[in-house]
Every structure is written in C-alpha cells, then in structure tokens.
Amino acid sequence: MIELDGLTKRFGAKTAVDNLSFQVKPGLVTGFLGPNGAGKSTTMRMMLDLDNPTSGAVRIYGKRYRELREPLKHVGALLDAKAMHGGRSAYNNLLCLAQSNGIPQRRVAEVLDLVGLAPVARKKSKGFSLGMGQRLGIASALLGDPQILMFDEPVNGLDPEGILWIRNLMKGLAAEGRTIFVSSHLMSEMALTADHLIVIGQGRLLADTSMADFIHQNSRSFVRMRSPQLEQLKDVLHEAGIAPVGVPDGGALEIDGVGAEQLGELAARHRIVLHELSPQRASLEEAFMRMTADSVEYHAHAPGAPGAAIDNPARPADVPAWGAGFDAADSTRKGGR
Amino acid sequence: MIEAVGLTKRYGAKTAVDQLSFQVKPGHVTGFLGPNGSGKSTTMRMILGLDRPTSGHVTINGSPFRELPNAQRHVGALLDAKAVHGGRRARTHLLSIAQLSGIPEKRVDEVLAVVGLQDAARQRTKGFSLGMGQRLGIATALLGDPQVLLFDEPVNGLDPEGILWVRNLMRRLAAEGRTVFVSSHLMSEMALTADHLIVIGRGRLLADMGTQEFIAHNSAGFARVRAADTDPDGRDALGTALTRAGGRVLQEPDGALRVTGLELPRISDLAHAAGVRLWELSPHRASLEEAYMRMTQSAVEYTSTDDPRAELWEQDPLALPAWEDEQAAPEVPRAAFFAPPPPGAGGSPFLMPSHPGELASTAKDSPEDTR
Amino acid sequence: MAFSAVLTSEWTKIRTVASTSWTLATALLVTVAMGAGLCAVVNATFDTMPESQQIAFDPTQMSFSGMLFGQVAVLIFGAMVVGSEYSTGMIRSSLAAVPARGALLLGKLTVATALALVVGLATGFLSFFLGQALLGEHSTTLGEENVLRAVIGVGLYMALLAVFAMGVSMMLRNTAAAISILISFVLILPIVLSLVDATRKIAFYLPNQAGSAIMQTVSSPAVTSDAPYGPWGGLGIMVLWVAAAVLGGYLVLSRRDA
Numbered sequence: 002m003i004e005l006d007g008l009t010k011r012f013g014a015k016t017a018v019d020n021l022s023f024q025v026k027p028g029l030v031t032g033f034l035g036p037n038g039a040g041k042s043t044t045m046r047m048m049l050d051l052d053n054p055t056s057g058a059v060r061i062y063g064k065r066y067r068e069l070r071e072p073l074k075h076v077g078a079l080l081d082a083k084a085m086h087g088g089r090s091a092y093n094n095l096l097c098l099a100q101s102n103g104i105p106q107r108r109v110a111e112v113l114d115l116v117g118l119a120p121v122a123r124k125k126s127k128g129f130s131l132g133m134g135q136r137l138g139i140a141s142a143l144l145g146d147p148q149i150l151m152f153d154e155p156v157n158g159l160d161p162e163g164i165l166w167i168r169n170l171m172k173g174l175a176a177e178g179r180t181i182f183v184s185s186h187l188m189s190e191m192a193l194t195a196d197h198l199i200v201i202g203q204g205r206l207l208a209d210t211s212m213a214d215f216i217h218q219n220s221r222s223f224v225r226m227r228s229p230q231l232e233q234l235k236d237v238l239h240e241a242g243i244a245p246v247g248v249p250d251g252g253a254l255e256i257d258g259v260g261a262e263q264l265g266e267l268a269a270r271h272r273i274v275l276h277e278l279s280p281q282r283a284s285l286e287e288a289f290m291r292m293t294a295d296s297v298e299y300h301a302h303a304p305g306a307p308g309a310a311i312d313n314p315a316r317p318a319d320v321p322a323w324g325a326g327f328d329a330a331d332s333t334r335k336g337g338r
Numbered sequence: 339m340i341e342a343v344g345l346t347k348r349y350g351a352k353t354a355v356d357q358l359s360f361q362v363k364p365g366h367v368t369g370f371l372g373p374n375g376s377g378k379s380t381t382m383r384m385i386l387g388l389d390r391p392t393s394g395h396v397t398i399n400g401s402p403f404r405e406l407p408n409a410q411r412h413v414g415a416l417l418d419a420k421a422v423h424g425g426r427r428a429r430t431h432l433l434s435i436a437q438l439s440g441i442p443e444k445r446v447d448e449v450l451a452v453v454g455l456q457d458a459a460r461q462r463t464k465g466f467s468l469g470m471g472q473r474l475g476i477a478t479a480l481l482g483d484p485q486v487l488l489f490d491e492p493v494n495g496l497d498p499e500g501i502l503w504v505r506n507l508m509r510r511l512a513a514e515g516r517t518v519f520v521s522s523h524l525m526s527e528m529a530l531t532a533d534h535l536i537v538i539g540r541g542r543l544l545a546d547m548g549t550q551e552f553i554a555h556n557s558a559g560f561a562r563v564r565a566a567d568t569d570p571d572g573r574d575a576l577g578t579a580l581t582r583a584g585g586r587v588l589q590e591p592d593g594a595l596r597v598t599g600l601e602l603p604r605i606s607d608l609a610h611a612a613g614v615r616l617w618e619l620s621p622h623r624a625s626l627e628e629a630y631m632r633m634t635q636s637a638v639e640y641t642s643t644d645d646p647r648a649e650l651w652e653q654d655p656l657a658l659p660a661w662e663d664e665q666a667a668p669e670v671p672r673a674a675f676f677a678p679p680p681p682g683a684g685g686s687p688f689l690m691p692s693h694p695g696e697l698a699s700t701a702k703d704s705p706e707d708t709r
Numbered sequence: 710m711a712f713s714a715v716l717t718s719e720w721t722k723i724r725t726v727a728s729t730s731w732t733l734a735t736a737l738l739v740t741v742a743m744g745a746g747l748c749a750v751v752n753a754t755f756d757t758m759p760e761s762q763q764i765a766f767d768p769t770q771m772s773f774s775g776m777l778f779g780q781v782a783v784l785i786f787g788a789m790v791v792g793s794e795y796s797t798g799m800i801r802s803s804l805a806a807v808p809a810r811g812a813l814l815l816g817k818l819t820v821a822t823a824l825a826l827v828v829g830l831a832t833g834f835l836s837f838f839l840g841q842a843l844l845g846e847h848s849t850t851l852g853e854e855n856v857l858r859a860v861i862g863v864g865l866y867m868a869l870l871a872v873f874a875m876g877v878s879m880m881l882r883n884t885a886a887a888i889s890i891l892i893s894f895v896l897i898l899p900i901v902l903s904l905v906d907a908t909r910k911i912a913f914y915l916p917n918q919a920g921s922a923i924m925q926t927v928s929s930p931a932v933t934s935d936a937p938y939g940p941w942g943g944l945g946i947m948v949l950w951v952a953a954a955v956l957g958g959y960l961v962l963s964r965r966d967a
Contacts, residue, residue: 037469037497049805052966067808078805084798086726093725094799101718101806103711132374141802157494160374160523161630186497189526225620229603262617265566269615276603279562279620289498 002027002180003048003149007057010043010204017043019204020057025182027148030175032195032212033184036293040204041184042080045153048182049078061149073102077142078151082134082158084141087127091118091137094126095144104145112140131158139167150174152183156190168194188286202293212285219291220283223257224264227277237271253277339364339517340385340486344394347380347541354380356541357394362519364485367512369532369549370521373634377541378521382490385519386415398486410439414479415488416472428466428474429459432481439482449477454503468495476504486517493527505531525627529553539634549626556632557624561602563609564594564618572614579612580605594618715807715816723790723820732786733828736779736867741835743775748840755847768849769859769926772840776863776924777896779832780917783825783867784891787874790821791958792884800967810963814879818872818955825871826864833863855926858940862923865944870895873916873951879958913937920947 003025010018018040025031035041046052048059050066061069061076069075085094095109113122116136121129126137135158142150152171156164171194175181185191191198198215200208208215216222223246228234231252238245238256243264245254256264261280268275340362347355355377362368372378383389385396387403398406398413406412426434432446450456453473458466463474472495479487489508493501508531512518522528528535528549535552537545545552563580565572577595580587585600597605602621609616723729748771755763794800807813837860841848851857878887895917902912912918913936922936922943938946 034498036499037467046966049801050808051801051804053964069808072808073806076805080801080805081798084801086722086793086797086799088726088728088793088797089722090725093721094802097718097721097725098802098806099718100721101714101803103714130374156524158523161371161525161627161634162373164523164525165627165631186501187493187524187527188498188501189530190524193526227602262566265615265617269566274603274606274610275616275619276606277620278616278618280618286498286502290502293498 002062003182004060004063005044005048005057006060008044008047008054008059009056010040010047010052011055017204018047018054021201021204021206022057023199023206023209025149025180025199026197027180028175028178029196030171030181030183030194031197031199032191033182033199033201034188034191034289035184035201035207037186038203039201039293041201042153044201045078045080045151045182045184048151049076049080051080071102071104071145073098073104073145073147075145075147076149076151077145077147078153079135079138079142079155080151080153082131082138085126085134085137088125090123091126091129091140092122094137095141098141099144102145108144108146112143115143116140132160132163135159136163139170147179149180150182152181154185155183156185156187164190188284188289192285200289200292207292216282216285216288219288221257222280222282223255224259224261225277225279225281226254226256226264226268226275227252228268228273228275230273233271234268234273234275237267237273241267255281339400340396340398340519341400342381342385342394342396345381345384345391345396346393347377347384347389348392354541355384355391358538358541358543359394360536360543360546362517362536363534364517365512365515366534367508367518367520367532368534368536369528370519370536370538371525371528371630371634372538372544376539376634378538379490380541381538382415382417382488382521385488386413386417408439408482410435410441410482410484412482412484413486413488414482414484415490416475416479416492417488417490418475425462425464427460427462428455428477431463431474432477435478436481441482445481445483449480452480453477469497469500472496473500476507484516487511487519489518489520491522492520493522493524501527525625525630529626537630537633544633553624553626553629556629558598559621559623561597561600561605562590562594562618562620562622563597563605563616564592565609566615566617567593569615575612576609576614579608579614583608712812712816715812716820718806719816719820722817723824726793728789728793729786729824732782732789733824736782736786737828737832737835739782740773740775740779740832741839743778744772744836745775745839745843747774748772748843752843752845752847766847767926768841768844768847769837769853769856770924771844772836773833773859773863773924775836776866776921780867780870780895781892783829783870784874784895785888786825787821787871788878788884788887788891790817790871791875791878792882792887795882796884804967811959814955814959814962818875821875822868822872826868829867830861830864832867833860836863849926853926855940859924859926862940862944866917866920866923866947869920869944869947869951870917873947873954876951876954876956876958880954880961882961914946916947916950919943919950 005021005023008018008021009016021040021044033041033045043052047054048061048066050059058065066072066076085091089097091113092109095112096106098104099106099109110119110122113119116139118133118136118140121133126134129137135155139152139155142152150171152167155167155171159167168190171181171183175196183191183194192212195212197211198208199206200215210218226234231254234254235245238254243256243259246257248254261278265275265278268278342361343359345355345358346353358377358381370378370381380389384391385398385403395402403409403413429446429450432449433443435441436443436446447456447459450459453476455470455473455477458470463471466474472492476489476492479489487508492504492508496504505527508518508520512533520528520532532549535545535547535549536543537552547555563576565576573593573595577587580595580597580600583600583604585605586598588596590596600608602619606616606619609619751758751771755766758766794803803813804810807816837851837856841850849856851860874887874891877891878884881887881890894915899912899915899918902908902915919938920943922938923940925940936943
C-alpha cells in the first residue's frame with residue numbers, strides 16, 4: 002500500500018506536481034498514466050525519496066521511504082534502465098545493492114536467471130542493449146522480493162517476448178497480493194495489464210478509477226447485434242423504443258444506451274435468433290485522449306504544410322467514433338471517487 | 339517499393355541475415371517484426387546502404403541506395419533518435435541536411451511544424467527528451483518529401499498523444515501512395531498500424547502476408563457466451579450442450595464461457611435448443627501478439643526462465659481440459675515467482691516453418707475464425 | 710539498516726570497477742618511480758648543488774618528490790568513486806537501496822579512504838626505501854628523528870586528498886568538472902599564487918600545500934621559512950579543508966534532488 006497525501010513539487014515558478022493524493026492498493030496492477038510533462042516521473046521519484054517534496058508526503062505502509070529498514074525488501078523499483086554502473090558486471094551491480102540491504106548473495110543469481118540474463122551475468126552492463134538494461138533494472142526491482150513494485154515504462158526496449166513476459170510477471174505478482182504501480186505511455190499495453198488507473202495531467206489528479214469504469218466513463222460503448230431475422234429484430238427494437246445508432250455492414254445493428262442483458266432478454270421474449278450479441282468497448286487510448294486533451298505538452302501543428310492533414314487525429318478505422326459522452330468525461334475529470 | 343533478393347549478411351561464422359527475399363509495396367504500412375537478434379536492424383541498415391550485404395542485394399525503386407541520385411529526396415529514415423549532434427539547434431540540424439540535398443529552407447519550417455517542434459526549433463538538441471528526439475528524427479525523415487520511408491521503433495519515448503499521431507502519420511503517408519516500412523516490438527501498436535507484415539526470425543523470412551491473414555493463420559479466435567444471470571442452471575446446461583456438440587469450453591472469471599470449435603450461429607442454435615437465454619454472444623479474434631508468439635517461438639535470444647508463452651499454450655484449444663473439469667480460463671496467470679522451466683524448450687506443438695510456403699499450407703489445418 | 714551492510718556494499722562497488730585499480734596503481738607507481746629517479750639524479754649531482762641547499766637537504770622528502778604527480782591520480786580516484794555514481798545513474802539505485810544519505814556517504818568515504826590510506830602507506834614506505842637506497846651516502850633511515858612520521862604522513866596525505874576529492878565531486882556531481890577544479894586547485898593555483906609576493910602567504914593555506922608539511926623532516930629555510938605552522942599544524946589545516954568539502958558534499962546530497 003502506497004499513500005500520497007497532498008504531494009506537491011515546485012521547481013521555481015513551475016508546479017510539477019500539484020497537491021496529489023491517492024492510494025495504490027495491494028493485489029492490483031495500478032497503471033499510472035499522463036501525457037509527457039504531467040509529473041509522473043517526479044511523482045515516482047518522490048515516492049522513493051529521491052526528490053524532496055515541496056509539501057505533502059508519501060507513506061509506504063505508514064512510513065516514509067527513508068524510514069524503511071532495508072527498503073529493497075519492501076519496495077522494488079525500475080525507474081530507469083540506465084541506473085547502473087556500466088563498468089561493472091550485471092552480477093556485481095546487483096550484488097552491491099543486495100549487500101546494502103542484507104539480501105543473500107544467491108538471490109542475485111536467482112533474479113538474473115529469472116529475467117533471462119544469466120548467460121551475460123559477468124559481462125559489463127555498458128555493452129547491454131536497451132532491452133537487456135531493462136531486464137537488469139527489473140532484476141534489481143525483484144532483488145528483495147518486495148511487496149511493492151514500481152515500474153516506469155517497463156516494456157521500453159523489450160522485444161515482444163519480453164513484453165509478454167513482463168506483463169504476465171506484473172499480473173502474477175499482483176495476484177500474489179503485491180502492490181504493483183506501473184507507468185507507461187503505451188495505452189494498448191496498459192489496457193492488457195492494469196486493473197486500476199491513476200491519471201494525472203499537469204501535476205493534478207484527473208482520475209483514480211478502475212480500468213473498466215475509466216473506459217466506460219470516457220468513451221462511447223455500444224452493443225452489436227447480428228441476426229438471421231434482421232427485419233423482425235428491427236421491428237422488435239422499434240416497438241421497445243430502441244433506435245439503432247449504426248448499421249455498419251450487412252446484417253449488424255449497433256445499439257447505444259441499452260445493456261446486452263436487456264437486449265438478450267428482449268430477443269428471447271420475441272423468439273428471435275441472434276448470431277451475435279456483443280458489448281463493444283472503446284479503447285483505453287481513446288478514453289485517455291479525451292480525458293487529457295487539454296494537458297499535453299507538444300502538439301503537432303501543420304498549418305498549410307503539405308502533410309497538413311497528417312496531424313489530424315483521425316480515429317483508427319476499427320474503433321468507434323468519438324461521439325456522445327463528453328458530459329460524462331467532464332464529471333470524472335475532477336478525480337473519480 | 340523496396341525489394342530484397344537473396345539478401346545475406348554474415349559476421350564471421352554467424353549469419354545475421356539469411357537469404358532474405360521480400361518486397362515492400364507502396365500504399366501500405368508494412369510492419370517488420372522479429373525477436374531481438376533476428377536481423378531486423380541489420381536488414382534496415384543494408385536497405386540504407388550502411389552495411390554491405392555478403393551476398394544478394396536490396397534496391398529502392400529499382401536501384402541500390404548508394405546509387406540513388408539525391409537519396410534524401412527518395413528515402414527518409416528514422417533509425418536512431420540520438421543520431422543527432424547534440425550541440426546543434428533543431429532547426430540548424432535540419433537546415434544543414436536540407437542544404438546538402440538542395441531542399442528549400444522553407445521545407446525545414448514545414449516539417450518542424452508537422453512534427454510539432456516549431457516552438458523548440460531554436461533549442462539545442464542536447465536538451466531534448468527521448469520523445470522530442472524522436473520527433474526530430476521523424477522530421478529529418480520527412481524532409482525530402484520521400485516516396486519511401488523507414489521507421490525503426492518510431493513510438494519509442496513518445497507519449498500517448500505522440501503515439502497516436504505517429505500512427506496516423508504513417509497511415510496517412512501510406513494512403514498518399516508512399517512505401518512505409520516500420521519495425522517495432524509493440525504488437526498491439528503494430529496491429530493498429532500495419533496492414534501488411536514481414537516477420538523474420540534468425541535472419542530468415544517467417545511470414546510475408548496481410549496482418550489479418552497473419553492473425554487468422556497463426557491463432558484461433560473464440561466466442562464469448564454468457565447465459566442470463568437470472569437463470570442459475572442456464573450456464574451449466576449451456577456448457578454441457580456446447581461440450582456435447584464438440585465445442586471446447588472454458589469459464590471466464592465473470593461467469594461467461596469461452597468457446598472454441600463452434601461457429602456463432604451454431605452456439606446460438608444450441609442455446610436455443612437448451613432453452614437458455616443469452617446475454618452475450620460475441621466473436622473474439624486472437625491478438626497479433628498471440629499469433630506472433632506462436633510463429634516465432636524458438637527464434638528468441640534472451641529467454642526468462644518464466645516463459646511468457648506458458649500462458650498461451652494453456653489457451654491452445656488442443657490442450658484444453660474438458661468442460662467437466664470446471665477449469666477456469668487462465669485470464670490471470672497463477673504462475674509463481676519462479677515458474678518451472680516452460681514447455682517451450684521441448685515438445686512444443688508449433689514448429690518454426692523453414693519457408694513461408696510451409697506456413698501457408700499448415701495454416702489451412704488451423705481452426706477457422708469463429709466469424 | 711546495519712552500517713556494516715553499507716560498508717560491504719561499498720566495498721563491492723569499489724572493487725568491481727576498473728577505475729579503482731588503475732588510479733591507485735598509477736598513484737603508487739608514479740610516486741615511487743619519480744621519487745626514485747629524482748633521488749638517483751640528486752645523488753649524482755649533490756656536490757654541484759649550492760651549499761645552502763645541501764644544508765637544507767631533506768632526504769626523506771626527496772624520496773617523496775614523485776607525489777607532485779602521483780597526487781593527481783589520487784584526486785582522480787576520489788573524483789571517480791563519487792562522480793561515476795552520478796554519470797552512470799547508479800546514484801538513484803544506491804539511494805533507493807540506502808535512503809539514509811549520511812549512512813551512504815559515510816560508508817563510501819570510509820571504504821575509499823581506508824583503501825587510499827593503505828595504498829598511501831605502501832607508497833610511502835616503498836618510495837622511502839627505494840629512494841634512500843638510491844641516495845647512497847646522503848640517505849637517512851627510519852630511525853632518525855621525524856622520519857617515520859613523514860613516511861606515515863604520505864599515507865595520511867593521500868587518504869585526506871582522496872576524501873577532499875570525494876567531497877568536492879559530491880558537491881559538483883560531475884566527474885569531469887570535479888577533476889578539472891581539483892587539479893587547478895592543487896597543481897596550478899599554488900604556482901599562480903606564489904608568483905606574487907602579496908598572495909604567496911595565501912598559498913600556504915591551500916589544502917595540499919599545508920598538508921604536505923607532514924612529509925618533511927627538516928624545516929627548509931628555502932621553502933617553508935614563512936610557513937606559520939609545523940607538520941601537524943599543516944595537516945590540521947588540510948583536515949579543515951577536507952571537513953568543509955565533506956560537509957558541503959553531505960549538504961548537497963541530502964538537500965538536492967537525486
């Protein structure tokens with residue numbers, strides 16, 4: 002359990018983190034999202050007492066990070082794959098960290114094996130690729146077998162196999178009851194990994210909510226129906242006062258605002274055979290874009306340039322259009338629950 | 339159009355790229371996939387004339403890169419965001435490249451605007467974040483308004499807005515009829531961006547086909563079925579009916595059933611016959627990641643003892659336990675911290691094909707998409 | 710957190726990087742070899758030296774004359790022990806593992822200083838014996854007055870110089886900047902200050918100028934007649950400098966964001 006209480010960080014006149022309060026709970030993978038410059042890294046650094054807050058505090062199981070005895074046994078963090086001495090071997094980099102926290106030497110070999118670096122354990126980490134450096138950072142986070150794990154952009158530089166591995170690792174660790182806090186810019190990856198989301202923009206909390214609620218509240222969802230008795234289905238829907246919002250291709254209807262459960266019951270009551278009855282969700286990316294629209298740092302603009310239309314964020318073809326629901330987005334903007 | 343014919347690169351005894359032949363066609367975003375160490379970067383470097391092939395050749399619009407007159411006008415590439423002199427300002431950097439290729443100065447400001455760096459144009463690139471460096475690299479690639487574009491991990495360091503922007507940029511460039519060749523490790527991102535895929539492993543071509551086709555050939559989709567919650571016996575009745583009809587059924591955590599081996603209309607009929615009202619009946623396509631994992635297994639370099647594929651094997655319909663076992667769907671892997679050595683090493687059901695033709699023929703045996 | 714764990718960890722850190730062995734080996738070899746060479750030259754040309762110099766001749770200090778260059782390697786050692794933590798980003802891992810800034814700093818200083826002291830003592834004795842062997846009839850022995858103090862003083866001097874370098878790089882958090890400032894402070898500034906009468910006295914109070922008094926056995930009228938301190942007094946002045954550098958380093962480490 003990590004608790005942030007009014008955490009604030011100012012650099013001169015600029016407020017990087019602004020009165021941030023939230024909890025990261027055990028047993029879940031909590032995703033930490035925000036545009037560049039939102040204050041994610043600063044927040045994570047303050048969690049580890051690397052940066053001093055201007056005001057407010059972070060508590061880990063009720064204590065400040067600095068007050069933890071042998072902190073690596075409580076909190077493991079991957080902040081930056083390059084936070085190792087390149088002139089030292091992977092093994093020795095981990096060994097000196099292990100020794101400072103009274104972690105037995107054999108654990109070093111164990112975690113190197115776990116992340117797949119055993120064959121290069123004695124090589125200097127200077128020659129490591131980004132992906133290998135990332136694996137070394139993950140090994141250092143796992144070193145003390147901690148109950149709390151923090152990962153900043155863990156899949157950076159990993160190949161697809163590594164991405165799948167770290168995702169399953171994080172989910173597995175959460176299933177064991179550990180607290181997993183992970184920041185990433187890859188929405189499609191986060192959608193597969195996180196159970197809970199904390200979203201910040203310009204240093205402030207925008208949302209603290211479950212993944213499903215976040216997507217639900219920030220994007221349009223609908224139910225797709227297919228039936229060999231399409232005309233009858235249309236009539237039944239019309240009688241019930243339900244108007245399909247879209248008819249994408251032959252034989253399918255899209256219905257907004259009515260749950261799949263009710264539609265299923267309705268079809269059963271009128272003995273209509275259904276070949277599809279599927280609730281469709283918009284992507285996390287779409288939901289995130291709508292929530293953070295006004296808090297991004299570098300916008301692409303192309304007035305009059307040849308590629309002018311390029312920056313127009315046209316939606317991916319297979320994702321439903323951004324439509325209704327902006328009102329819902331506003332109501333959650335001030336921080337979920 | 340990029341065309342590789344018998345492209346081979348050996349470093350001493352090690353063959354990095356082995357007899358690679360493929361075409362990257364205009365009008366498409368072609369994804370270039372492969373595990374670490376599979377030879378992707380070497381191939382990219384040979385396309386751009388940075389490395390010389392041991393044998394074979396690769397051409398861009400019919401000529402090797404080195405023989406292209408004014409290459410900057412034909413080919414734009416983003417290989418490494420940090421390949422910029424740190425002391426220069428962003429605009430000066432682009433201007434120096436533009437002047438080399440006789441590109442007018444106003445194009446520099448245009449591309450800076452396209453990538454959203456107009457406000458940082460006068461900053462020294464030393465202070466750039468990874469994301470800004472990436473945008474500058476993309477600006478460099480676009481500078482000569484080239485017909486052929488190569489991107490290596492273009493979304494590295496970008497934030498969600500930047501990722502969406504790059505994705506749309508690439509699709510837009512392809513829609514303009516340009517040739518767009520992108521390498522990436524992010525399968526979920528590639529699934530949204532690329533319409534064609536070239537997959538290599540250990541330097542050899544594993545697949546060269548459309549993205550949807552690739553997914554359909556290398557993995558099975560499934561159907562999610564949910565009986566009405568108000569009818570507690572319905573789920574069991576449905577499960578039994580589906581199993582009897584030859585479907586393979588797993589339970590999902592929310593009580594829904596995951597069915598493979600039966601078409602959606604057939605499931606609908608079976609439910610109707612069993613008198614079960616349905617609250618959900620939805621087709622699910624396997625992910626590109628899953629398809630990719632099955633194809634490239636045994637071609638990876640650094641493997642964790644905790645093999646990620648363990649999860650995928652469990653989902654393999656052939657290995658599914660029968661419905662009577664009441665096995666829960668492996669939505670969350672219960673694998674402990676130190677999982678035992680994975681099945682990947684020996685006796686794995688999927689073999690790497692030695693040539694793409696073999697893949698296409700084996701694909702016919704795989705279960706059809708439930709749609 | 711047990712302080713012994715921090716010491717073990719810091720010992721692993723220092724012994725597993727190449728820069729430790731090459732800087733300390735250079736310090737030892739350069740000091741011994743240059744001292745020996747100069748002793749041999751002086752022995753051959755002693756009779757041609759002016760009488761005043763012959764009277765003031767300090768054979769012990771002569772054998773340590775290689776320290777002029779050897780100390781540069783000691784400074785680089787100290788600067789790299791601290792600076793490389795910052796340049797590689799290791800400092801973030803180190804502070805996450807040992808969040809108590811004082812314990813981390815003390816552990817690092819203890820291990821590095823002990824190592825520098827051992828190498829310094831070895832340098833002192835090796836330089837002394839080799840130098841005296843080459844000085845022939847002009848040589849002295851360990852049993853003479855103040856000689857043992859001067860030889861051990863070499864170890865103390867090198868250890869303190871290493872701590873000074875660590876403190877300065879802790880303040881600057883950058884190896885290259887620390888090395889250039891340290892070298893100008895130790896090698897160039899004393900020469901510049903000595904050029905002008907008005908500033909010459911200030912040069913006496915620079916850390917290495919003051920500290921090197923510990924390595925002399927004879928008060929040389931040509932060099933130190935104006936020095937307002939004895940060998941231990943000089944060392945004391947150096948200790949004050951070192952303490953100030955360490956305090957500054959500690960304040961930077963504990964106050965600034967890592």
